[in-house]
Amino acid sequence: MSDVSVLGLGLMGSSIAHTLIDKGYSVTVWNRTTEKAAPLTAAGGKAAFTAVEAVESSPITISVLVDSSAxxxxxxxxxxxxxxxxxxxxxxxxxxxxxxxxxxxxxNGLMLSGTISAYPKDIGTPVGGVNYAGPIELWNRNAEMLLALGGLSGHVGEVITDASTLDLSMLIFYMSSIAAFQEAVVFAEAFGVSPDRLVEFVRPGLPVLEREVDETVRRVESGDYTTDEATIGTFHHCMDLVWKASATIAARPIISSAARELFALGVSEGRANEIPSGAVPLLRQIRDRSQHS
Amino acid sequence: MSDVSVLGLGLMGSSIAHTLIDKGYSVTVWNRTTEKAAPLTAAGGKAAFTAVEAVESSPITISVLVDSSAxxxxxxxxxxxxxxxxxxxxxxxxxxxxxxxxxxxxxNGLMLSGTISAYPKDIGTPVGGVNYAGPIELWNRNAEMLLALGGLSGHVGEVITDASTLDLSMLIFYMSSIAAFQEAVVFAEAFGVSPDRLVEFVRPGLPVLEREVDETVRRVESGDYTTDEATIGTFHHCMDLVWKASATIAARPIISSAARELFALGVSEGRANEIPSGAVPLLRQIRDRSQHS
Structure with a gap:
């Protein structure tokens, strides 16, 4: 018997298996194409001939295959x-x-579901992070081994979907924001403003963005969307100006016209004078309506 | 003659006129409906009967009317x-x-074009900001008065469009990012994750976002979009998962599906292995094609 098996020996799976071997665990590995197992058997791992054999070799199996159907x-x-x-x-x-x-x-098996927030090179280091969701006692039993995959790792919730939910929600914010900045760069340069000048204006807004994120959480918790500062109407007006200006330079404002659409929906639903976090109950309404249609 | 005239006495125009009076300037004011001038004449300002008369009363006129056509x-x-x-x-x-x-x-007139990044109550305080664009010598001649409107004010460029370009570009990033967070909140709660748990995951990403913004600027300047880290393909895959997951909860992923569309275009244009800043030349291509079609 091994301590742990690893299925899938791409860059990430190999890094995980190497890390576990380095930390003193006995590791069985399996990959669809067998040659990828060679560096790991050279490092002290055991290669299984089939995935089933790998799973049967250890009490715990880490799958780094492409998806759950694989x-x-x-x-x-x-x-x-x-x-x-x-x-x-x-x-x-x-x-x-x-x-x-x-x-x-x-x-009759048990399961934890994890998401990796690390590059293969970060696995096993203080900046590597894997978030795990699932039953707490199952986590406690395996925490030492699973935390070995990186210093930023942890258990994020008992519900099996929690790791994926948090990961995708965070990426909605993060990847869309990056896309919005890219669009801003192309908008600015069409009017003669270079990216390095733009970034001087964007950077001071980042702490404001953090405050806005915190404010949204507070507003959603209180349910109070009144404000005497910038409103959904203000946001809609600004994104409308962007949309008009983009048309004059033949640019396609993919992200900002989505934001315009969201805030326009807010205006048409009578939320023009609410704080922009009023988009949260608006999006809930839209969801609830689609669920019932 | 007055030192300066102010057209438009809404909350912002009134705050500007009051600030200038407080700082010792002689101020002529005008508003379409005359009663709004009363608090300002009480404070020592002069009221003009027409906008033309107001402009003719001072060497410099600040317009805070609703838009330039007004x-x-x-x-x-x-x-x-x-x-x-x-x-x-x-x-x-x-x-x-x-x-x-x-x-x-x-x-035969001269012009500066400004954008206000301040609430009316911030005008004239250290945190009030107005960005001005236009000829530098015109700015230098009037800087003392214009800087009196707030400590964060400044001249941002000689091209008359610079203030508006910077303002709208910054808002593309800022308002779209806020909208993305709102969407993330609704996504997370549909899978049982509360906003305060989500924000714990989003907050550590903010310094990463700042680095990503700086990285985009460097990449656009160098034109090198190669990477061995997360790619346009990765971003597309993640936004695709969001899109699928949103469908299961009947949510309408307005912002993230725009991001998905952008990165999908990147993949179909052969940029899957580029760093996400490769969206910048992609958006340029799209713009250039529309200009020629």
């Missing part, structure tokens, strides 16, 4: 997971995590 | 602006600033 496919529906723990680190939706948990539970 | 309308095409300076502080597009400058120049 895991189901290579284990097969007949596998018995009694007493075994699967830690799925494939990026996926909350629904993917829930479905896989049902599949594992049906086969 | 200014043109109340001055009339026959006005002679020889030797007079118009400082337009109405929010508008770069094209609005350019058009108004042509209109003023044709009537």
């Amino acid at each position: 895991l189901v496919e290579c284990l097969g529906d007949d596998i018995d997971l009694t007493g075994r723990t699967i830690v799925n680190l494939a990026t996926g939706t909350p629904a993917d995590a829930r479905e896989l948990e049902q599949w594992v539970t049906k086969r | 200014l043109v309308e109340c001055l009339g095409d026959d006005i002679d602006l020889t030797g007079r300076t118009i400082v337009n502080l109405a929010t508008g597009t770069p094209a609005d600033a350019r058009e108004l400058e042509q209109w003023v120049t044709k009537r």
Whole structure:
């Protein structure tokens, strides 16, 4: 028996397996194409011939396969997971995590669902982070090994979807904001303003953005969206000016016209005088209406 | 003669006129409805009967009317602006600033175009800011008075459109990012994660966002979009997962599906392996194609 098995030996899976070997665990590895196992057996790992054999070699298996359906496919529906723990680190939706948990539970296994916020080179270092969701006692039992994958790792919730939900929510904010900055760069340069001049104006806004994020949380908790400062109407007016100006330079304002659309919906739903966080109950209304249509 | 005239006595115009009176300037004011001038004449200002009379009372006129066409309308095409300076502080597009400058120049006047980044209560305080664009010698001649409107004020460029360009570009980033966070809140809560738990995950990302903004500027300057870290393909994959997950909860991912669309365009244009700042040349391509179609 090994301490742990690792399925999937891409850059990330290999880094995880190497880290666990380095930290003194006995590790069994498996990959669809066997040559990727060679550096790991050279480092002291054991190679399994099949994914099923790998899972049966250890009480706990970490899957770094491309997604949860790849895991189901290579284990097969007949596998018995009694007493075994699967830690799925494939990026996926909350629904993917829930479905896989049902599949594992049906086969008497236990599961944690994790998301990786680290580059392969950061795994096992203080700046590497893996967030895990699932039953707390299952986490406690395996925490020492799982925390070894990086200093910023932790248990984020008992509900199996929590890691994926937090990861995707954070990425909605982060990736959309980066896209918005890219659009701002192209807008500015079309009117003769270079990116380095623009960034001087954007940088002082970052602490304001943090305050706005905190303010949104407070407003959603209190349900009070009144304000005597900038409103949904103000935001809509500004994004409308952007939209008009973009038309004059033949630019396609992909992100800012989505923001314009959101705040225009706010105006048409009678929320023009609310603080911009009033977009939260607006988006809930839209969701609730679609659920019932 | 007064030192300065102020057109438009809404909350902002009144605050500007009061500030100038408080700082010892002689001020003439005008508003379409005359009762708004009363508190200012009580404070020592002079009221003009028409906008034209107000402009003719001072070497420099600050317009805080709703937009530049309101200014043109109340001055009339026959006005002679020889030797007079118009400082337009109405929010508008770069094209609005350019058009108004042509209109003023044709009537022998001079013009600065400004954008206000302050609430009325901040005008005249260290945290009030007005950014001005226009000829540097015109700025130098009037800087003392214009800087009196707030400690964060300054001259941002000689091109008349610079203030509006910087303002709208900054708002593309800032308002779209806030909208993205609002969407993230609604996404997270649909999967049982509360806003205060989400914000714990978003807050550590803010310094990363700042680094990403700086990195984008460096990449656009160098034209090198190669990377061995997260790519346009990664960003597209993540936003695609968000899109799928949003469908399961009947949510309408307005901002994140715009980001998904942008990065999907990047993938289909062969930029999947580029750093996300590769969206900048992509958006330029899209713009250039529309200009020629």
